[in-house]
Amino acid sequence: KDLNAVYKDTFAALKPKYGHWVIFDHCMPFDVTRCYDEVTKHVDPRIWTAERDVEMWKTLEG
Incomplete structure (x- = not known):
């Protein structure tokens, strides 16, 4: 599943x-995105940037 599907299910x-x-409602997007990173391709936490924030919202709202 992609991040959008995982987020909706979770x-x-x-x-x-x-x-x-x-x-x-505020924490869920960030928590699910971090968990998704960990179980897919980013074992260590990534630094949260403005660009990453925009990317996450586009993915979850798209």
Whole structure:
């Protein structure tokens, strides 16, 4: 699965239990992206840049 599909599946699975947390919607894109990196091609955390932020949002909202 690509990042977009993984994000949608993860969000749907966790929303019923954790969706009431105020920070849930804000943190999920970053948490899922980091996890996706770790299980695919980036074992070590990557530095978060403005370019990476734009890339993530395009992927998740595209």
